[in-house]
Amino acid sequence: MIRTDWRDHDWQLIHAAPQSPSLHMALDDLLIHEVGAGHRAPTLRIWEWAAPAVVIGRFQSLRNEVDADAARRHGIEIVRRVSGGGAMFIEPGNTITYSIYAPQSLVSGLSFQEAYAFLDAWVIGALGELGIKAWYQPLNDITSEGGKIAGAAQAHRGGAVLHHVTMAYDIDTTKMLEVLRIGREKLSDKGTASAAKRVDPLRSQTGLPRAAVIERMIAHFRHLHGLGDDSLRPDELARAEVLAQDKFSSARWLTDVP
Template sequence: MTRTDWRDHDWQLIHTTPQSPSLHMALDDVLTHEVGAGRRRPTLRIWEWAAPAVVIGRFQSLRNEVDADAAERYGIEVVRRVSGGGAMFVEPGNTITYSIYAPQSLIKGLSFQEAYAFFDEWVLQALAELGIKAWYQPLNDITSEGGKIAGAAQVHRGGAVLHHVTMAYDIDAAKMLDVLRIGREKLSDKGTVSAAKRVDPLRSQTGLPREAVIERMVATFRRLHGLSDDAVRPAEQVRAEELALGKFSSTAWLADVP
Protein backbone atom coordinates (compact mmCIF):
# COMPACT_ATOMS: atom_id res chain seq x y z
CA MET A 1 0.00 0.00 0.00
CA THR A 2 1.45 3.34 -1.05
CA ARG A 3 0.67 6.49 0.87
CA THR A 4 -2.07 8.66 -0.62
CA ASP A 5 -2.79 12.37 -0.27
CA TRP A 6 -6.05 14.20 0.56
CA ARG A 7 -6.61 15.15 -3.08
CA ASP A 8 -6.25 11.53 -4.22
CA HIS A 9 -9.68 10.93 -2.72
CA ASP A 10 -13.20 12.09 -3.53
CA TRP A 11 -14.29 13.48 -0.13
CA GLN A 12 -17.95 13.47 0.87
CA LEU A 13 -19.72 15.67 3.44
CA ILE A 14 -22.49 14.45 5.75
CA HIS A 15 -24.20 17.14 7.86
CA THR A 16 -27.72 16.16 8.81
CA THR A 17 -30.37 16.77 11.47
CA PRO A 18 -29.65 16.22 15.18
CA GLN A 19 -29.19 12.59 16.23
CA SER A 20 -29.25 10.85 19.61
CA PRO A 21 -25.89 10.23 21.34
CA SER A 22 -26.13 6.45 20.87
CA LEU A 23 -26.88 6.86 17.15
CA HIS A 24 -23.79 9.07 16.75
CA MET A 25 -21.68 6.28 18.30
CA ALA A 26 -23.24 3.78 15.91
CA LEU A 27 -22.80 5.99 12.83
CA ASP A 28 -19.09 6.29 13.58
CA ASP A 29 -18.85 2.51 13.77
CA VAL A 30 -20.82 1.91 10.55
CA LEU A 31 -19.26 4.65 8.40
CA THR A 32 -15.70 3.68 9.39
CA HIS A 33 -16.51 0.11 8.38
CA GLU A 34 -18.04 1.19 5.06
CA VAL A 35 -15.01 3.31 4.11
CA GLY A 36 -12.68 0.47 5.10
CA ALA A 37 -14.67 -1.96 2.93
CA GLY A 38 -14.52 0.42 -0.03
CA ARG A 39 -18.30 0.84 -0.18
CA ARG A 40 -18.18 4.50 0.86
CA ARG A 41 -15.82 7.22 -0.27
CA PRO A 42 -13.78 9.01 2.41
CA THR A 43 -16.13 11.21 4.39
CA LEU A 44 -16.26 14.22 6.71
CA ARG A 45 -19.29 14.14 9.04
CA ILE A 46 -20.38 17.15 11.07
CA TRP A 47 -22.44 16.07 14.06
CA GLU A 48 -25.59 17.69 15.41
CA TRP A 49 -26.64 16.58 18.89
CA ALA A 50 -30.29 15.90 19.79
CA ALA A 51 -29.56 15.62 23.52
CA PRO A 52 -26.82 16.32 26.06
CA ALA A 53 -24.30 13.54 26.59
CA VAL A 54 -21.13 12.40 28.23
CA VAL A 55 -19.06 10.34 25.81
CA ILE A 56 -16.41 8.17 27.43
CA GLY A 57 -13.46 6.58 25.64
CA ARG A 58 -13.34 2.90 24.75
CA PHE A 59 -10.94 2.03 27.59
CA GLN A 60 -12.18 4.37 30.31
CA SER A 61 -13.81 3.24 33.53
CA LEU A 62 -17.42 4.38 33.68
CA ARG A 63 -17.40 4.63 37.48
CA ASN A 64 -14.14 6.59 37.58
CA GLU A 65 -15.16 9.09 34.91
CA VAL A 66 -18.84 9.83 35.44
CA ASP A 67 -21.00 10.81 38.42
CA ALA A 68 -24.05 8.76 37.42
CA ASP A 69 -26.38 10.55 39.86
CA ALA A 70 -25.41 13.98 38.51
CA ALA A 71 -25.80 12.79 34.91
CA GLU A 72 -29.29 11.47 35.69
CA ARG A 73 -30.23 14.68 37.51
CA TYR A 74 -29.34 16.77 34.45
CA GLY A 75 -30.90 14.30 31.99
CA ILE A 76 -27.54 13.56 30.39
CA GLU A 77 -27.11 10.31 28.46
CA VAL A 78 -23.80 8.51 29.00
CA VAL A 79 -22.40 6.61 26.01
CA ARG A 80 -19.13 4.84 25.17
CA ARG A 81 -17.43 5.36 21.80
CA VAL A 82 -15.29 2.94 19.78
CA SER A 83 -12.10 5.05 20.05
CA GLY A 84 -9.83 5.67 23.03
CA GLY A 85 -9.13 9.01 24.67
CA GLY A 86 -10.86 10.95 27.41
CA ALA A 87 -14.41 11.79 28.43
CA MET A 88 -16.29 14.54 26.58
CA PHE A 89 -19.10 16.65 27.99
CA VAL A 90 -21.54 17.69 25.27
CA GLU A 91 -24.62 19.91 25.16
CA PRO A 92 -26.50 20.67 21.92
CA GLY A 93 -25.38 24.01 20.55
CA ASN A 94 -22.32 24.13 22.83
CA THR A 95 -19.94 21.88 20.90
CA ILE A 96 -18.76 21.34 17.35
CA THR A 97 -18.10 17.65 16.75
CA TYR A 98 -16.88 16.09 13.52
CA SER A 99 -15.57 12.75 12.27
CA ILE A 100 -13.22 11.95 9.41
CA TYR A 101 -13.50 8.45 7.93
CA ALA A 102 -10.40 7.90 5.82
CA PRO A 103 -8.52 5.04 4.18
CA GLN A 104 -5.43 4.05 6.16
CA SER A 105 -3.33 4.81 3.07
CA LEU A 106 -3.74 8.51 3.92
CA ILE A 107 -1.55 8.14 7.02
CA LYS A 108 0.63 5.21 5.97
CA GLY A 109 4.04 5.45 7.62
CA LEU A 110 2.99 8.14 10.11
CA SER A 111 3.32 7.70 13.87
CA PHE A 112 0.22 8.14 16.03
CA GLN A 113 1.33 11.66 16.91
CA GLU A 114 2.01 12.54 13.28
CA ALA A 115 -1.40 11.14 12.26
CA TYR A 116 -3.22 13.30 14.81
CA ALA A 117 -1.36 16.40 13.64
CA PHE A 118 -2.01 15.51 10.00
CA PHE A 119 -5.77 15.18 10.49
CA ASP A 120 -5.96 18.46 12.45
CA GLU A 121 -4.05 20.68 9.98
CA TRP A 122 -7.12 21.85 8.05
CA VAL A 123 -8.92 22.81 11.27
CA LEU A 124 -5.98 24.89 12.46
CA GLN A 125 -6.11 26.71 9.14
CA ALA A 126 -9.86 27.29 9.45
CA LEU A 127 -9.37 28.66 12.97
CA ALA A 128 -6.57 30.92 11.75
CA GLU A 129 -8.96 32.33 9.15
CA LEU A 130 -11.31 33.14 12.04
CA GLY A 131 -8.51 34.98 13.82
CA ILE A 132 -7.66 32.22 16.32
CA LYS A 133 -4.04 31.22 16.72
CA ALA A 134 -4.35 27.51 17.54
CA TRP A 135 -1.93 24.62 17.46
CA TYR A 136 -1.80 20.85 17.89
CA GLN A 137 -0.87 19.79 21.43
CA PRO A 138 0.29 16.14 21.52
CA LEU A 139 -1.21 13.72 21.76
CA ASN A 140 -4.79 14.67 21.09
CA ASP A 141 -5.59 18.30 21.87
CA ILE A 142 -6.04 21.50 19.87
CA THR A 143 -5.16 24.47 22.05
CA SER A 144 -4.78 28.24 21.91
CA GLU A 145 -3.31 31.02 24.00
CA GLY A 146 -6.59 31.15 25.91
CA GLY A 147 -6.71 27.41 26.65
CA LYS A 148 -7.79 24.10 25.19
CA ILE A 149 -10.23 24.29 22.26
CA ALA A 150 -10.69 20.65 21.28
CA GLY A 151 -9.89 17.02 22.00
CA ALA A 152 -9.44 14.29 19.38
CA ALA A 153 -9.55 10.49 19.34
CA GLN A 154 -8.65 7.89 16.72
CA VAL A 155 -9.21 4.25 15.96
CA HIS A 156 -7.91 2.08 13.10
CA ARG A 157 -10.03 -0.76 11.81
CA GLY A 158 -10.50 -2.77 8.63
CA GLY A 159 -8.48 -0.60 6.28
CA ALA A 160 -9.92 2.68 7.58
CA VAL A 161 -9.08 5.22 10.25
CA LEU A 162 -11.66 7.16 12.25
CA HIS A 163 -10.49 10.54 13.54
CA HIS A 164 -13.07 12.50 15.49
CA VAL A 165 -12.86 15.78 17.35
CA THR A 166 -15.06 17.62 19.80
CA MET A 167 -14.51 21.38 19.97
CA ALA A 168 -15.84 23.62 22.74
CA TYR A 169 -18.04 26.30 21.24
CA ASP A 170 -19.59 27.31 24.57
CA ILE A 171 -19.43 25.48 27.89
CA ASP A 172 -21.21 25.21 31.23
CA ALA A 173 -18.11 24.55 33.33
CA ALA A 174 -20.00 24.11 36.60
CA LYS A 175 -22.31 21.45 35.13
CA MET A 176 -19.35 19.73 33.46
CA LEU A 177 -17.59 19.46 36.82
CA ASP A 178 -20.72 18.05 38.45
CA VAL A 179 -20.92 15.25 35.90
CA LEU A 180 -17.26 14.43 35.14
CA ARG A 181 -15.34 13.04 38.09
CA ILE A 182 -11.93 13.38 36.45
CA GLY A 183 -12.39 17.11 35.94
CA ARG A 184 -13.42 17.48 39.55
CA GLU A 185 -10.29 15.72 40.79
CA LYS A 186 -7.97 17.73 38.57
CA LEU A 187 -9.55 21.01 39.62
CA SER A 188 -10.74 20.36 43.15
CA ASP A 189 -8.27 22.80 44.64
CA LYS A 190 -8.90 25.49 42.05
CA GLY A 191 -12.66 25.45 41.59
CA THR A 192 -14.85 25.98 38.57
CA VAL A 193 -13.25 29.27 37.56
CA SER A 194 -10.18 27.28 36.58
CA ALA A 195 -12.30 24.78 34.68
CA ALA A 196 -13.65 27.58 32.54
CA LYS A 197 -10.11 28.80 31.94
CA ARG A 198 -8.73 25.39 30.98
CA VAL A 199 -11.25 25.10 28.15
CA ASP A 200 -11.53 28.27 26.08
CA PRO A 201 -14.68 28.13 23.94
CA LEU A 202 -14.78 29.28 20.34
CA ARG A 203 -17.74 31.54 21.07
CA SER A 204 -15.69 33.80 23.32
CA GLN A 205 -12.74 33.76 20.92
CA THR A 206 -14.64 34.49 17.70
CA GLY A 207 -17.89 36.21 18.73
CA LEU A 208 -19.47 34.25 15.86
CA PRO A 209 -22.54 32.00 15.89
CA ARG A 210 -21.76 28.28 16.00
CA GLU A 211 -23.14 27.86 12.47
CA ALA A 212 -20.70 30.45 11.13
CA VAL A 213 -17.73 28.61 12.64
CA ILE A 214 -18.91 25.33 11.08
CA GLU A 215 -19.45 27.09 7.74
CA ARG A 216 -15.84 28.34 7.81
CA MET A 217 -14.54 24.87 8.71
CA VAL A 218 -16.43 23.19 5.87
CA ALA A 219 -15.35 25.89 3.38
CA THR A 220 -11.70 25.46 4.39
CA PHE A 221 -11.87 21.66 4.03
CA ARG A 222 -13.57 22.05 0.65
CA ARG A 223 -10.94 24.49 -0.60
CA LEU A 224 -7.98 22.44 0.60
CA HIS A 225 -9.13 18.89 -0.09
CA GLY A 226 -12.32 18.99 -2.18
CA LEU A 227 -15.73 18.07 -0.77
CA SER A 228 -19.06 16.97 -2.25
CA ASP A 229 -22.36 16.99 -0.37
CA ASP A 230 -23.62 13.54 0.59
CA ALA A 231 -25.94 11.84 3.07
CA VAL A 232 -26.13 8.69 5.17
CA ARG A 233 -27.47 5.94 2.90
CA PRO A 234 -30.60 3.99 3.87
CA ALA A 235 -28.66 0.77 4.51
CA GLU A 236 -26.11 2.64 6.64
CA GLN A 237 -28.92 4.28 8.63
CA VAL A 238 -30.69 0.97 9.26
CA ARG A 239 -27.48 -0.69 10.46
CA ALA A 240 -26.61 2.30 12.66
CA GLU A 241 -30.08 2.32 14.24
CA GLU A 242 -29.76 -1.41 14.99
CA LEU A 243 -26.39 -0.83 16.68
CA ALA A 244 -27.66 2.26 18.54
CA LEU A 245 -30.57 0.30 20.04
CA GLY A 246 -28.44 -2.79 20.65
CA LYS A 247 -24.72 -2.55 21.33
CA PHE A 248 -24.40 1.16 22.05
CA SER A 249 -27.40 1.29 24.41
CA SER A 250 -26.46 -1.89 26.27
CA THR A 251 -25.27 -1.95 29.86
CA ALA A 252 -22.65 -4.53 28.84
CA TRP A 253 -20.99 -2.09 26.39
CA LEU A 254 -21.27 0.97 28.62
CA ALA A 255 -19.95 -0.80 31.72
CA ASP A 256 -17.38 -2.89 29.82
CA VAL A 257 -14.65 -1.21 31.88
CA PRO A 258 -16.36 -0.96 35.29
Protein backbone atom coordinates in the same frame (compact mmCIF):
# COMPACT_ATOMS: atom_id res chain seq x y z
CA MET B 1 1.17 0.54 1.66
CA ILE B 2 1.72 3.57 -0.60
CA ARG B 3 0.89 6.81 1.18
CA THR B 4 -1.91 8.89 -0.34
CA ASP B 5 -2.73 12.57 0.08
CA TRP B 6 -6.04 14.33 0.74
CA ARG B 7 -6.56 15.30 -2.90
CA ASP B 8 -6.12 11.71 -4.02
CA HIS B 9 -9.60 11.02 -2.61
CA ASP B 10 -13.13 12.12 -3.45
CA TRP B 11 -14.18 13.57 -0.10
CA GLN B 12 -17.86 13.73 0.77
CA LEU B 13 -19.71 15.69 3.47
CA ILE B 14 -22.47 14.36 5.72
CA HIS B 15 -24.23 16.98 7.86
CA ALA B 16 -27.51 15.44 8.99
CA ALA B 17 -30.28 16.53 11.36
CA PRO B 18 -29.71 16.11 15.13
CA GLN B 19 -29.30 12.50 16.24
CA SER B 20 -29.15 10.73 19.58
CA PRO B 21 -25.80 10.11 21.31
CA SER B 22 -26.06 6.34 20.86
CA LEU B 23 -26.80 6.74 17.14
CA HIS B 24 -23.71 8.93 16.72
CA MET B 25 -21.62 6.16 18.33
CA ALA B 26 -23.16 3.63 15.95
CA LEU B 27 -22.58 5.79 12.89
CA ASP B 28 -18.88 6.06 13.70
CA ASP B 29 -18.67 2.29 14.07
CA LEU B 30 -20.54 1.71 10.82
CA LEU B 31 -18.96 4.36 8.61
CA ILE B 32 -15.36 3.47 9.37
CA HIS B 33 -16.14 -0.04 8.10
CA GLU B 34 -17.98 1.29 5.04
CA VAL B 35 -15.02 3.47 4.03
CA GLY B 36 -12.53 0.69 4.79
CA ALA B 37 -14.47 -1.74 2.60
CA GLY B 38 -14.69 0.78 -0.25
CA HIS B 39 -18.49 1.01 0.01
CA ARG B 40 -18.36 4.73 0.76
CA ALA B 41 -15.97 7.49 -0.29
CA PRO B 42 -13.80 9.10 2.38
CA THR B 43 -16.11 11.25 4.44
CA LEU B 44 -16.24 14.27 6.73
CA ARG B 45 -19.28 14.03 9.03
CA ILE B 46 -20.42 17.03 11.05
CA TRP B 47 -22.46 15.91 14.05
CA GLU B 48 -25.62 17.55 15.34
CA TRP B 49 -26.61 16.43 18.83
CA ALA B 50 -30.23 15.73 19.77
CA ALA B 51 -29.48 15.49 23.50
CA PRO B 52 -26.74 16.22 26.06
CA ALA B 53 -24.25 13.44 26.69
CA VAL B 54 -21.04 12.32 28.30
CA VAL B 55 -18.98 10.30 25.85
CA ILE B 56 -16.34 8.11 27.45
CA GLY B 57 -13.41 6.47 25.70
CA ARG B 58 -13.38 2.80 24.75
CA PHE B 59 -11.05 1.82 27.59
CA GLN B 60 -12.15 4.21 30.32
CA SER B 61 -13.69 3.12 33.61
CA LEU B 62 -17.30 4.27 33.80
CA ARG B 63 -17.33 4.81 37.56
CA ASN B 64 -13.94 6.56 37.58
CA GLU B 65 -14.92 9.06 34.89
CA VAL B 66 -18.60 9.87 35.43
CA ASP B 67 -20.87 10.72 38.35
CA ALA B 68 -23.86 8.72 37.11
CA ASP B 69 -26.24 10.27 39.65
CA ALA B 70 -25.33 13.78 38.55
CA ALA B 71 -25.69 12.82 34.90
CA ARG B 72 -29.14 11.36 35.60
CA ARG B 73 -30.15 14.47 37.52
CA HIS B 74 -29.24 16.69 34.57
CA GLY B 75 -30.81 14.37 31.98
CA ILE B 76 -27.45 13.55 30.42
CA GLU B 77 -27.01 10.27 28.55
CA ILE B 78 -23.75 8.39 29.07
CA VAL B 79 -22.33 6.54 26.05
CA ARG B 80 -19.09 4.73 25.25
CA ARG B 81 -17.41 5.25 21.88
CA VAL B 82 -15.23 2.88 19.82
CA SER B 83 -12.07 5.01 20.09
CA GLY B 84 -9.76 5.57 23.04
CA GLY B 85 -9.04 8.88 24.72
CA GLY B 86 -10.79 10.82 27.45
CA ALA B 87 -14.33 11.73 28.45
CA MET B 88 -16.20 14.48 26.61
CA PHE B 89 -18.99 16.63 28.07
CA ILE B 90 -21.56 17.42 25.37
CA GLU B 91 -24.39 19.93 25.18
CA PRO B 92 -26.05 20.30 21.76
CA GLY B 93 -25.77 24.08 21.31
CA ASN B 94 -22.37 24.28 22.97
CA THR B 95 -20.45 21.61 21.07
CA ILE B 96 -19.02 21.17 17.57
CA THR B 97 -18.14 17.56 16.78
CA TYR B 98 -16.91 16.04 13.53
CA SER B 99 -15.55 12.72 12.27
CA ILE B 100 -13.17 11.98 9.43
CA TYR B 101 -13.39 8.49 7.90
CA ALA B 102 -10.31 7.99 5.73
CA PRO B 103 -8.49 5.13 4.03
CA GLN B 104 -5.56 3.87 6.07
CA SER B 105 -3.31 4.94 3.20
CA LEU B 106 -3.83 8.61 4.16
CA VAL B 107 -1.81 8.09 7.35
CA SER B 108 0.37 5.20 6.17
CA GLY B 109 3.83 5.33 7.73
CA LEU B 110 2.89 8.03 10.25
CA SER B 111 3.24 7.58 14.00
CA PHE B 112 0.12 8.10 16.12
CA GLN B 113 1.33 11.61 17.00
CA GLU B 114 2.07 12.46 13.38
CA ALA B 115 -1.33 11.12 12.30
CA TYR B 116 -3.14 13.28 14.84
CA ALA B 117 -1.23 16.38 13.74
CA PHE B 118 -1.80 15.61 10.06
CA LEU B 119 -5.55 15.04 10.44
CA ASP B 120 -5.98 18.13 12.64
CA ALA B 121 -4.06 20.51 10.36
CA TRP B 122 -7.05 21.60 8.28
CA VAL B 123 -9.15 22.63 11.29
CA ILE B 124 -6.22 24.55 12.79
CA GLY B 125 -6.08 26.41 9.48
CA ALA B 126 -9.83 27.07 9.66
CA LEU B 127 -9.46 28.43 13.20
CA GLY B 128 -6.67 30.69 11.94
CA GLU B 129 -9.08 32.15 9.39
CA LEU B 130 -11.44 32.87 12.28
CA GLY B 131 -8.71 34.81 14.05
CA ILE B 132 -7.69 32.10 16.53
CA LYS B 133 -4.03 31.20 16.86
CA ALA B 134 -4.39 27.46 17.52
CA TRP B 135 -1.99 24.54 17.46
CA TYR B 136 -1.85 20.79 17.92
CA GLN B 137 -0.80 19.72 21.40
CA PRO B 138 0.26 16.05 21.64
CA LEU B 139 -1.24 13.65 21.86
CA ASN B 140 -4.81 14.59 21.16
CA ASP B 141 -5.61 18.23 21.93
CA ILE B 142 -6.08 21.41 19.91
CA THR B 143 -5.26 24.42 22.05
CA SER B 144 -4.88 28.19 21.79
CA GLU B 145 -3.47 31.10 23.72
CA GLY B 146 -6.79 31.26 25.56
CA GLY B 147 -6.86 27.57 26.51
CA LYS B 148 -7.83 24.16 25.18
CA ILE B 149 -10.34 24.22 22.32
CA ALA B 150 -10.78 20.58 21.36
CA GLY B 151 -9.93 16.96 22.03
CA ALA B 152 -9.46 14.24 19.42
CA ALA B 153 -9.55 10.44 19.37
CA GLN B 154 -8.81 7.77 16.77
CA ALA B 155 -9.63 4.20 15.86
CA HIS B 156 -7.97 2.13 13.13
CA ARG B 157 -9.73 -0.86 11.65
CA GLY B 158 -10.59 -2.64 8.43
CA GLY B 159 -8.29 -0.56 6.23
CA ALA B 160 -9.62 2.77 7.50
CA VAL B 161 -8.96 5.36 10.19
CA LEU B 162 -11.61 7.18 12.21
CA HIS B 163 -10.49 10.56 13.55
CA HIS B 164 -13.09 12.47 15.52
CA VAL B 165 -12.86 15.78 17.34
CA THR B 166 -15.10 17.49 19.88
CA MET B 167 -14.71 21.26 20.09
CA ALA B 168 -16.04 23.55 22.83
CA TYR B 169 -18.16 26.28 21.25
CA ASP B 170 -19.45 27.25 24.70
CA ILE B 171 -19.43 25.34 27.99
CA ASP B 172 -21.35 25.12 31.25
CA THR B 173 -18.30 24.57 33.46
CA THR B 174 -20.31 24.12 36.66
CA LYS B 175 -22.40 21.34 35.19
CA MET B 176 -19.35 19.70 33.60
CA LEU B 177 -17.61 19.55 36.96
CA GLU B 178 -20.68 17.96 38.55
CA VAL B 179 -20.79 15.20 35.96
CA LEU B 180 -17.12 14.48 35.12
CA ARG B 181 -15.05 13.14 38.00
CA ILE B 182 -11.76 13.66 36.17
CA GLY B 183 -12.65 17.30 35.70
CA ARG B 184 -13.06 17.70 39.45
CA GLU B 185 -9.65 16.15 40.12
CA LYS B 186 -7.89 18.40 37.63
CA LEU B 187 -9.68 21.58 38.58
CA SER B 188 -11.01 21.35 42.13
CA ASP B 189 -7.95 22.98 43.64
CA LYS B 190 -8.16 25.87 41.20
CA GLY B 191 -11.87 26.66 41.28
CA THR B 192 -14.43 27.16 38.56
CA ALA B 193 -12.83 30.36 37.24
CA SER B 194 -9.68 28.44 36.39
CA ALA B 195 -11.76 25.62 34.93
CA ALA B 196 -13.23 28.08 32.46
CA LYS B 197 -9.73 29.10 31.41
CA ARG B 198 -8.62 25.50 30.84
CA VAL B 199 -11.25 25.11 28.13
CA ASP B 200 -11.71 28.36 26.24
CA PRO B 201 -14.75 28.13 23.96
CA LEU B 202 -14.94 29.17 20.35
CA ARG B 203 -17.86 31.48 21.11
CA SER B 204 -15.73 33.81 23.22
CA GLN B 205 -12.79 33.66 20.83
CA THR B 206 -14.71 34.25 17.58
CA GLY B 207 -17.90 36.11 18.54
CA LEU B 208 -19.64 34.11 15.80
CA PRO B 209 -22.76 31.92 16.01
CA ARG B 210 -22.05 28.19 16.19
CA ALA B 211 -23.52 27.62 12.71
CA ALA B 212 -21.21 30.25 11.24
CA VAL B 213 -18.14 28.58 12.76
CA ILE B 214 -19.19 25.23 11.25
CA GLU B 215 -19.84 26.88 7.89
CA ARG B 216 -16.34 28.36 7.87
CA MET B 217 -14.81 25.02 8.85
CA ILE B 218 -16.57 23.22 6.00
CA ALA B 219 -15.57 25.91 3.51
CA HIS B 220 -11.92 25.64 4.56
CA PHE B 221 -11.91 21.84 4.20
CA ARG B 222 -13.55 22.17 0.78
CA HIS B 223 -10.96 24.71 -0.35
CA LEU B 224 -8.01 22.58 0.78
CA HIS B 225 -9.11 19.06 -0.06
CA GLY B 226 -12.28 19.18 -2.16
CA LEU B 227 -15.63 18.17 -0.67
CA GLY B 228 -18.87 17.05 -2.28
CA ASP B 229 -22.25 17.08 -0.57
CA ASP B 230 -23.60 13.68 0.45
CA SER B 231 -26.05 12.20 2.93
CA LEU B 232 -26.60 9.02 4.90
CA ARG B 233 -28.11 6.29 2.79
CA PRO B 234 -31.33 4.69 4.04
CA ASP B 235 -29.61 1.33 4.52
CA GLU B 236 -26.74 2.92 6.46
CA LEU B 237 -29.13 4.72 8.77
CA ALA B 238 -31.21 1.59 9.30
CA ARG B 239 -28.15 -0.50 10.18
CA ALA B 240 -26.84 2.22 12.46
CA GLU B 241 -30.17 2.40 14.31
CA VAL B 242 -30.03 -1.35 14.98
CA LEU B 243 -26.42 -1.04 16.13
CA ALA B 244 -27.33 1.89 18.39
CA GLN B 245 -30.08 -0.14 20.03
CA ASP B 246 -28.35 -3.51 20.29
CA LYS B 247 -24.82 -2.35 21.17
CA PHE B 248 -24.36 1.29 22.07
CA SER B 249 -27.51 1.63 24.21
CA SER B 250 -26.77 -1.59 26.07
CA ALA B 251 -25.60 -1.73 29.68
CA ARG B 252 -23.16 -4.46 28.65
CA TRP B 253 -21.27 -2.12 26.31
CA LEU B 254 -21.41 0.87 28.64
CA THR B 255 -20.12 -1.07 31.62
CA ASP B 256 -17.58 -3.09 29.65
CA VAL B 257 -14.97 -1.32 31.78
CA PRO B 258 -16.92 -0.82 35.05
